Amino acid sequence: MSFFSSQSLSLRKSAPLTDKEFDDLSTYIYELAGIEIPKQRKYLLENRLRSRLGELKLNSFSDYYKYLKFGPNKQKEVEIFCEKMTTNETSFFRDAKQLGVFRMAVLAPMLQKLKQSGKKQIHIWSAGCSSGEEPYTLSIMLHEMLKMSIMGWRIRITANDISSAMIAKAKKGLYSEHSLRNTSKDIINRYFTKEPGGYLVHPKIKKNIVFEKINLNDTAALKKIPKSQIVFCRNVIIYFDPPMKKKVINSFYDNLVPQGYLVLGHSESLHSITNIFQPMRKPGGIMYQKMD
Incomplete structure (x- = not known):
């Protein structure tokens, strides 16, 4: 957003x-x-x-x-x-380099660890999801990584935005070619159906996502979000003043399970906001981990 x-x-x-x-x-x-x-x-x-x-x-x-x-x-x-x-300017697979770092440094090891522990369930929170491209991208990534074994997993992606219009568009799941400008033809063919009005997200990608309107300034509402292993909040906090940034980041910290990860936009940073997260610096992106 x-x-x-x-x-x-x-x-x-x-x-x-x-x-x-x-x-x-x-x-x-x-x-x-x-x-x-x-x-x-x-x-x-x-x-x-x-x-x-x-x-x-x-x-x-x-x-x-x-x-x-x-x-x-x-x-x-x-x-x-x-x-x-x-x-709400966004697209599928936006900031591909950052998503690549996230996939290799965070998501792949996490899925492997969960599989080995026998707890094959994951919850990701997309806070400020705009018109839905980000949570759908995350669902596609999980399908690509888990393949057929995804049927044995419990997956939920909670996707929130302050705009009712954006949530309605996201639920519909119909997108233009412009929204898919960063998406490979193979991915489009596997996970979208060409419709007269654009490209419709496949139901198997939709079923893992719960779209709800939420205001990130509403602390009580944020507390109702299920505990997450990963929180995505890209290109949102840069528009908040320091007290609001700290308030929202603290809410993400409280929501995350121990060892969980926070992913911000590639131009956003927690520097000068808080030191409660441990930064994981990789070429192409920084992820933040809750250490306790």
Whole structure:
């Protein structure tokens, strides 16, 4: 999940966003989702929300702020607001080099150890899953590694995002060629069906995944996620301020079993946030392990 596309939206003539309105709206989304909108991004927030003012026939951002907090469809509007503030640019097998490191240094040894112990079950949490490409990629990876023996495993991938629209798209599992731009033809042929609207994920890949809407700022909701051996949270925490980053990372730490792994985006780091994880540095990526 990533935030703030530079693509301009069609603008409606209305009063410009004032500093007070920006403060009100940015504070509200921070309290709601932990997303920090720096002052220099004011124009992006204005561009993103102006089209919504037109749809609601509102004349100012103050009117929208009141509608957002006190309107008759508050819950629905909060979802729309979060969707307006997020850009979900992703793809299958995104950051292939990092995934290769993860496969060889983390996933393969873990599967071997679980097999030897007789506990053939694994839970992976994809936090901030956007439109589903990441958890489906992880499911495909498990199928590729375990082959037919996967039938003897209990596998669950919990996939969460703050956007209801993204969760609905992920559940549908229908993707364009652009989403599959980093995917080999062999993988596409094995795990997708060509449909008039795109490529549909095979049911055997879907059945291991549970998609649910979640807000990473909701500590109580995060505590309900089943204990995980691996947590993926790529390209999300970079948009949080330091207190929110620490809060979310602590939730991941609490969720992970001992010796479990946290995987962040290739440009993200826990440096200066926390030292509760042990970094595993490999050419092409860093993984973080819970040592206790």
